Amino acid sequence: MMQPGFHDPVLDAQSGFRAVLEAMSRPGRVQALPPGLTPPAPLQPATAAVLLTLADAETPVFSDAGTAAAEWLRFHAGCPLVASPAAATFLCVTGTPPALEEIDLGTDEAPQDGATLVLQVAALREGGALRLSGPGIEREHRLHVEGLPEGFLAARAALAPLYPRGMDVILCAGTRIAALPRTTHVMEG
Amino acid sequence: MSHDSGFGSGGYNFAYLDENTKRMIRRALLKAVAIPGHQVPFGAREMPLPYGWGTGGIQVTAAILGPRDVLKVIDQGADDTTNAVSIRRFFSRVAGVRGTTRTAEATIIQTRHRIPETPLTEAQTIVYQVPMPEPLFRLEPRLAETRRMHALADYGLMHVKLYEDIARHGHVSTAYNYPVMVGGRYLMSPSPIPAFDNPKMHRMPALQLFGAGREKKIYAVPPYTEVRSLDFEDHPFRPHRADGCCALCGSATSYLDEVVTDDRGGRMFVCSDTDYCEERQEAAAAAPASETEDAA
Incomplete structure (x- = not known):
């Protein structure tokens, strides 16, 4: 049988959203999502919770997580699944992300149409090699990310001159998340 | 009051709005935070109170509110005015949340036209009720045109307006709703707070969210974000x-x-x-x- 979704769809979505809002407001701060979700592999609880919290029939989702995960998302979130990254509001990526030029970055007049990349990584914790600055950050936040796809940060940085167009990233690992909105400047080392 | 199922209050969903509406508002809020100062359109719902009484702020509060939040609502700084009391009572009825008048105790502060004197902290979120989100609307009534001006960061018109104020009156004659630049990119209406409160928005540790119900716009200022009141080198901004x-x-x-x-x-x-x-x-x-x- 299909794996269950949120135990309490109303309050679990609320606490999930507050974690995502906090993550997006304070880029690089790691937020814990409530545990308890058992999505099909390779989806981890945080990735699944973020999508259940935000995706629905109005938001096309691109997923590279395989059939079981796609069926689970379709059933619990009711979201259309699309094959083309350009058509997606949310991209659920567990492997190598599609080329960032293929993703919808919005327009100068409607930059809010830029997609959100929900990127599953191996591990996340505060402190570490990535130095983040920008809105939401008092001086500098440090973030440690394991399993970030090669070249991803450089490709993301190449989008910065397009601001306010851009793509926002929610990094997920286990039950933890951290966000990199398009305004966040990331330096390595 | 307990909300195990989320449906605890006399047949209303937790915090009044249905889950599809909350998700739509939540998505708009996240994009608003990601693009500080940019107005994100959203599908504002009819609320059980008229436009002008804080329908935008209420919808933002309803979308973020959880059972453990402590809610403070102020109207022109006062906790005990009709608007503030009825909004606090509304959320205690439809969400069972605890209300407070103490700024320091609150996790969410919904406000009409003031920022509390007590400095806000990282643990708090302030939600502004906004009647007119477009800072340029008195200068350019066409929304298609103001959208283009925001896209191009073309804010010369506002500077001309401030300059004409100075030429006529010797000072900028705007005492409230004084326009600000957010993150050096977007011109934003701070809602009709007194210009006195504008400096409090600059690098505030709390998250600032803005909801305009009639105009169907949401915007935000993330914590520690630069918020500058427009001025000139020889006529610096002076809060009154x-x-x-x-x-x-x-x-x-x-x-x-x-x-x-x-x-x-x-x-x-x-x-x-x-x-x-x-x-x-x-x-x-x-x-x-x-x-x-x-x-x-």
């Missing part, structure tokens, strides 16, 4: 404050309301922020004979 002390608590730094006391021209100044004023009066009463001389 009535020259006086609060007649009740004696504060010489808070924002003051002028209160007419009789029909013979009698008047006094009192703090606009009732919680700040009461806490100062209580502190003064607890530690007597300090600065209570001019207390009524």
Whole structure:
């Protein structure tokens, strides 16, 4: 049988959203999502919770997580699944992300149409090699990310001159998340 | 009150709005935070109170509110005005959340036209009720045109308006809703807060969310984000404050309301922020004979 979704769809979505809002407001701060979700592999609880919290029939989702995960998302979130990254509001990526030029970055007049990349990584914790600055950050936040796809940060940085167009990233690992909105400047080392 | 199922309050979904609406508002809020100062359109719902009474703020609050939040609602700084009381009562009825008048106790503060005097912290979120989100609307009524101006960061018109103020009156004649630049990119209406409150928005540790129900726009300022009131090098921004002390608590730094006391021209100044004023009066009463001389 299909794996269950949120135990309490109303309050679990609320606490999930507050974690995502906090993550997006304070880029690089790691937020814990409530545990308890058992999505099909390779989806981890945080990735699944973020999508259940935000995706629905109005938001096309691109997923590279395989059939079981796609069926689970379709059933619990009711979201259309699309094959083309350009058509997606949310991209659920567990492997190598599609080329960032293929993703919808919005327009100068409607930059809010830029997609959100929900990127599953191996591990996340505060402190570490990535130095983040920008809105939401008092001086500098440090973030440690394991399993970030090669070249991803450089490709993301190449989008910065397009601001306010851009793509926002929610990094997920286990039950933890951290966000990199398009305004966040990331330096390595 | 318990909300195990989320459906605890007399047939209303938790926090009144249905889950599809909340998700739509939540998605708009996240994009608003990701693009500080940019107005994100959203599908504002009809609320059980008229436009102009905070429908935008209420929808934002409803979308973020959880059972453990403590909610403060102020109207022009006061916790005890009709608008503030009815919004607090609304959320206690449809979400069972605890209300407070104490700024320091609140996790969410919904406000109409003031920022509390007590500095906000990282653990708090402030939700502004916004009547007109478009800072350029008095200068350019066509929304298609203002969208283009925001896209191009073409804000010369606003500078000309401020310049004409200075040429005519010798100073910028805007006392409230004084336009700000957010993150050096977007011109934003701070909602009709007094210009006195504008500096509090600059690098505020709390998250600031703005909801305009009639105009169907949401925007945001993330924590520690630069918020600059527009000005000129030779005419720097000067927040205005009535020259006086609060007649009740004696504060010489808070924002003051002028209160007419009789029909013979009698008047006094009192703090606009009732919680700040009461806490100062209580502190003064607890530690007597300090600065209570001019207390009524």
